[in-house]
Amino acid sequence: MALRKALIGLLVLIAVTDTYASHHQSTLAPRRRSNTGHKSHHQKRGCSAPSSAVASASQALLTSTAGGFVSVAYYANYDIYNVKPYYPSDLPVTELTHVIYGFAQISPNGTVSAGDTYADMINKVPGDASGESGTNVYGNFKQLFLLKAQNRNLKTILSIGGGGAKNFEYINDTSYRAAFVKSAVQMLEDFGFDGIDIDWEFPSGEQTTYLYTLYSGLRVALDDLAGQTNTTPFLLGIDVPGGGAFPPYTSYIHKFDQIVDLVFSMDYCNCESNYQPTACDNANLRGGAANTTSTIEWLIENGATPGKIVMGSPLFGYVYAGTAGHDQPYDSTKTPPGDGNGLGTYAVKNLPLASMDNATISMDNETVASWAYHSETQTLASYDTPEIAAMKAEWIVEQKLAGAMYWEISNDHDTTETSLVSQYAAAFQKAGGGLASSCNHLYYPDSKSVLHLLKICPEFARD
Template identity: 35%
Template structure:
């Protein structure tokens, strides 16, 4: 049966045939304009007449839009309700019989577009489709909320297409267990290009908004909130109190759920540096277990079904930044913790630094027998200890530094030093992208499995992973069947062909990238208190 639009063009063809006959008779018109120009004018006039006829015959048809709705179009008409749909998909599929994707375990919520203009530098108007699930290596990087200041490193610069997970750092913890963001300007307030100052409703901006849009563009990158870090949990001991009671752990877990649902995170990373005894180690396990329970319970309220009836729900991730020193990890019930966590980010760096009496390798793979003072710790021993404690190797992500630790006025690793140098942003620490320093030469110690630079004229020794060393660690990850690579932190990497992240991901994933884990992030957050998080990707 012909649709209204088909009939419309049928009338147009009939009338066009008539005009063709008339064209032969209208010689005067042909003198003023060639035949083709004359026909074009007639077509424009006749199309207007056809529109009038169509409106008379089919008054309910909108001639400016197609009769079939493409709900995947960025500018899909807004006269139809939008529902939270299948896993991460931005639009529901509306079929001829008005079937919609429904949220199974809660009332269906109708949402409408916010009119927010996404920034041109980070996201198109519509997220890419879900990615297909595939096992493989993980690639994770930490991104600090302080990076936007002196470093001038912004969310839009994150190499999202190379990462399976981005860990946004750091949130803090109140004594009652409430999780709080630590820099409101960087986290939620700063307006980037394209952010409106006149959006209606309650909206969030800053890195939270930018990362939400970035993950919509890169569906394989999950964004997690990292809670804790050295200052908040070691210096200030902010996890000690809430972790010590059942009430505090429940409040902390509930607050983690709030962070996920309000800010659009895919999960939580815990960086407790460090539980000080086995009692705190057990409390840490209990806290993670409570988090797992509450995040799973919340996920059960987000069960969706598409038009075909297929159900899906999010799996909100939990990870931890894990210590490499035996005085710290031996206090943790590692096997039980690993059973609760999705993966463990092993901090296989900072083995040596300004706290030591001698210079040393800061991220070496092996112990040195000829120069033991140069390798106070080593990755080989740490990895074996975790596996022996019951941690599956596939859950261990090998942490790698994107910076170097410096020692000045020394004759080399394992020897006394005097000073640590100015550093890039802090004393004694240089970004990888600034290394080697002018005048320094790079070296490789096969015995220690470590690289470093040394300047003979100044006696400056800097321990860091060169690109070649990072690629050797790719082999180590594969040989030991580890879960993947993690970096602290993303702003320190180069952006040219010497990028460690780019080359390691290529080494782990292969030329076609098939060796990298693939799993879609989550975009539907109908309970967010922020309208642009709640509405942006669920209409």
């Protein structure tokens, strides 16, 4: 009995173990943001497996969003390389229901694997043991799993692909799709994820036929896994474009809706995706050449269930130079370099720029957009302020959508007062539904690398 208690006590301290080599640094260092004032869903115990296997997308949805709205943060594997590294331990877990981890990569034969082996599996942080025997998994995979063990309502989703991802073009091959499904589900098992998401930017109409076939295979495989392990369903998500860049697979939206649990609408880059020649809004809710409302309406009109749609919220903004103001032409040759997010693109925590000191910050309640303009340097920054984030959250509640998704979490402000994620979480709490609350998975009996203690004490993992 004493040994069992000791093993359980070590659960949140020990490394993820077995057959994979390690890569990258994430810490359980002090978090930079306070969560004071928001309801915590922290729960180490009290989760239980169903008495019989549950295996359907509709039941998975109920499990994934039970009791409120989803608050979903994209966490990128490269966040640990930031000038000020951002680790899984920095995630505002009491304000989140899901973390999407990006990105896994795909080989030409369809095999899914770690996108950055060092960041994902090798990097050690303070507290990781040294000189251990065997091949142990560390890095972000380990740290995310430990967060799940400590916060039983936090679920992690493995995202495959990402902007500019290679090798999707071979999807028409049957063996490619079979390898994709097998290896993706194996990664979920090996590293303890709760679901799979695909971010393909973007398939053609013909390719979408094969993408749907691939998703169908994933749905079956994930449901089979839930049945074999007698656990709650695993999640399946899909990323779709916002900003008016409607894909050619409109006729497939209703089909995807039948097999996925969450539809992540990337509601940003409204100017970029429409090649506007003016300093316009990055993520306006209404108006302009493109807007979030039109994207959500397009999804619903083509068969997406509102309660599955997760509105994308950018934690970045665009800076335009050589402009007389909002919606005015700008000089693209003067576009600033950005802070690592792309040309002219900056984290919201860095906006307005230091060079825009005393800029005038404006907000349009009709379009639900905000910007800062500095007349002396003729520079305009389009980004969401905390007030705009709160208004968007209220709109999500009114439209009865599933919740909000944030790209990407390391770009957010460090304080609760200015954090956009905090504004969404607070608005969802105020609406009465709060944040969705349901148990994550810790039980992976056939995993090659999840904490071996969970195999020793499976009753704890499923409690």
